[in-house]
Amino acid sequence: GAGVSQSPSNKVTEKGKDVELRCDPISGHTALYWYRQSLGQGLEFLIYFQGNSAPDKSGLPSDRFSAERTGGSVSTLTIQRTQQEDSAVYLCASSPGGRAETQYFGPGTRLLVL
């Protein structure tokens, strides 16, 4: 079946602009995760959604970052007033339940802030 898909694959933006990154999880997966992969910090957890529960936003680096998940499926990660340090690969994953050992990752969105 189809895996986790993310769009766009690449995004170049100017400092100060807002960007939206989209994730389509595997159908039927109730849990969705966002991670950030950057040269300096490696892979960092950002946010976790599980069903109708309140999301775990503990990994979001600043209040410029937000995410939502509509209808328990598609998720959008929004970065407002982008900064150069936001340049990274943003990875989305989904799993059938909220257990780390069953996470399937998408190919990522490569964000470059000029």
Add this chain to the structure above:
Amino acid sequence: GEDVEQSLFLSVREGDSSVINCTYTDSSSTYLYWYKQEPGAGLQLLTYIFSNMDMKQDQRLTVLLNKKDKHLSLRIADTQTGDSAIYFCAESFSGGSNYKLTFGKGTLLTVNP
């Protein structure tokens, strides 16, 4: 605190075995994982081991866990050029946050023909 350490580079010849090492600091880890990332691709889960196990074998992959030393290794037998990639060690914890993965910075494996 949570910390996972890996060496950054490993270079081997095709056909040799590769051993990628990882150390972690948090003894409350529940599962330990190995992920593979090929250029331009997302993360692929290779294997994982529950923290009460010492070893897990899956075809060419062998995972060894030394819980006393908090050391995890991934051995790839008969390494092929297609194994060239970045390998990430990761851990998750028991309790309410067992969905979170904490990753090492990755080991770049280069397989030379």
